[in-house]
Amino acid sequence: MEWTLWVWTDARLALAGALGGCVSWLTRKGSFSDGAVQIVVGAISAVYLSPIAIPVMGSVFGKIVATPEELSRLSGFVIGIGGVTVSGFILDLWHRRRAALAPPDGSDK
Known part of the structure; x- marks a missing residue:
């Protein structure tokens, strides 16, 4: 009985985060694939970052x-709204840093 309460609580958090991701997507007017990603990221972020x-x-x-x-x-x-923004910001920083550290000749060395 106790684990069903835990699953139900996480499901409600995931739904709230997914709806936050949906709001983020709709206000940014992104593509459907961007929207799907934002909804999933919002749900995952809500479940793990709510505490x-x-x-x-x-x-x-x-x-x-x-x-x-x-x-x-x-x-x-x-x-759900903020998790999409923050994770996108962190990934952008990661990609820019990685590009800055790449050798100028484009090799992987």
């Missing part, structure tokens, strides 16, 4: 009057 986001949200927004379940959904949604 960090809930305490941070309280310090940033002040006292939020909501149940723990509502705070969890809100954090999942916010992470």
